[in-house]
Amino acid sequence: MKPIDYGELDNMVFGRPDVMEDRPSHFCAGCGHGIVQRLIAEVIDELNLQERAICVASIGCTVTAYHYFKVDGLESAHGRAPAVATAIKRCRPDLIPFTLQGDGDLASIGTAEIVHACARGEKLTVIFVNNATYGMTGGQLAPTTLLGMYSTSTIKGRNHHQSGFPIRVCEMLATLDGPSYIARVSLHNPANVRKAKKAIDLAFRAQLSGLGLALVEVLSPCPVNWKIDPVKALDWMVENMIPQYPLGEFKVTPEIALLKKGERA
Amino acid sequence: MSRKILMGGNIAIAEGAILAGCGAYFGYPITPQNDLLEHMSHRMPEEGRVFLQTESELAAINMVYGAVAVGFRAMTSTSSPGFSLQQEGISYMAGSEMPGVIVNVMRAGPGLGNIGGAQGDYFQSTKGGGHGDYSVINLAPASVQEMMDLTMLSFELADKYRNPVVVLADGFLGQVMEPVVMREPVTKFHEKKWALTGAKDRPKNVINSFEMNPANHPGRIKQLLHKFEKIKANEVRYEALNLDDAEIVLVAYGSAARSAMSAMDMARERKLRVGLLRPVTVFPFPYQPLADLAEKGCKFVVAEMSGGQMIEDVRIAVGSDNEIKLVNSYGGVPLTADDIFEAIDILM
Secondary structure, three states, X not given: OOOOOHHHOOOOOOOOOOXXXXXXXXXXXXXOHHHXXXXXXXXXXXXXXXXXXXXXXXXXXOOOHHHOEOOEEEOOOOOXXXXXXXXXXXXXXXXXXXXXXXXXXXXXXXXXXXXXXXXXXOOOEEEEEEOOOEOOOOOEOOOOOOEOOOEOOEOOOEOHHHHOOOOOHHHHHOOOOOOOEEEEEEOOXXXXXXXXXXXXXXXXXXXXXXXXXXXXXXXXXXXXXXXXXXXXXXXXXXXXXXXXXXXXXXXXXXXXXXXXXXXXX | OOOEEEEEXXXXXXHHHHHOOEEEEEEOOOOOOHHHHHHHHXXXXXXXXXXXXXXXXHHXXXXXXXXXXXXXXXXXXXOHHHHHHHHHHHHHHHHOOOOOEEEEEEEEOOOOOEEEEOOOOHHHHHOOOOOOOOOOEEEOOOXXXXXXXXXXXXXXXXXXXXXXXXXXXXXXXXXXXEEEEOOOOOOOOOOOOOOOOOOOOOOOOEEOOOOOOHHHHHHHHHHHHHHHHHHHHHOOOXXXXXXXXXXXXXXXXHHHHHXXXXXXXXXXXXXXXXXXXXXXXXXXXXXXXXXXXHHOOOEEEEEEOOOOOHHHHHHHHHOOOOOEEEEEOOOOOOOXXXXXXXXXXXXX
């Protein structure tokens, strides 16, 4: 693919964040992951973290996250990103590790790692993308799949007698004392994308201020595995996902409240 | 002046790691290596280094991976059931060429087994253990001094080859107390241009084992396999005792080798021509020296605290012409010198 030479364009009002790599996205049409990565890139640019950020990728659709940012990065085994990031931060407190994890990764196989990173109050930024399905493996039941929702391993819809109930990660983790900031945002329209960016920005600034773990859960569409067209998928999120996963802030420590006001924590 | 200190085996590993410049230790309690973790819990902070008791052995190995990725020397210690859990992380480390140190103070298995010393993780440790094509260097101490020395060597080899290294000890060695000559702290370290230190004044560094396109993956594996061949060629270590005139060669490592040494002495007192070949590296395995002894017509007694695992490597080295006898213990029970002497007696 021939890269666009932005230098040739007049009156450019929109471009790629500096820290974003110029490479084709591997995500499916209508997927929210690309939006999340762009928001993270914008925040890294704005906070000038390119030389300090470490992208801790996980397994699932975030698997090659390190290919999209011009920052140092590494893979981690399924669910283990918070452990990997913990060690990075403990060894090199000057670095700014952030994990990018899906719901299968964080809310299923990696529950122990995220719970204990939160309990220890590790100074980490966790971006958690919840699309209620196992995207990369082709749409199986996720810990976040809604009751009644189709998946390739619950073809008659999720039935709690068989597969239990969906997990509300933010509400669960907000019971712990370690985290400084826990919020759930959504990508279903531009206004909410902007709110998502604010939350991600705060989650990075929390780490910069030395506060405990900051986690942003991003509700994100997966039209391919939901088997809905991309535009309808956004409506579907509003009608089905948000009632199960209400948006908002679940943990805001006084230090975070100060940061939100633009003051130093 | 070298200081001599009376020390337990697990503590010698801890102090060896500190001398080798281990900057971060992550571990989870499991018997019989708890004193190692406990010792590190105060010694590492004393040295201004990172210590963390983790939520699981899984988290511990993945923290080792994170720590070595930023250029630190890092270690975890565990015992057999925990070592099984760590295979996931070890495979990732091997695949991404990360140099961590894993101490396995082996206990009896399978399953929960018991907390007695054993050597039943030999296959798991020397033949890969996790998924995929890889090997890890395995150093097998047989004394408290070696617990220290081989731990120090493990950090050097890990960095030299950018590969995980296992210190394969056992529960008996972990608890034994012996005088140890303290070594000098390591001052020379490998440059790690690949480490994640922040993408400042250089292109970004990426650490991974993943390759989306199968067409590109064989090249990476070939490079790994080439590295393991180099390790096999350069890093075989073993101790040879009384082998020049030996008719019977004892082959044993770790605690079993200590009993084998006593059995050899008992045999020599009776004018029996018995020697000992003690692998110090069980991967890479000393195939060639054993093959040379087989050529001379020696008989072999393999002494190990397992159902019979290392004996398969001895068989590969020796071939089918020479007699090989297994003398073993399992289930957390030590192998005694008398057991081994009896096996020698039968062969003679």
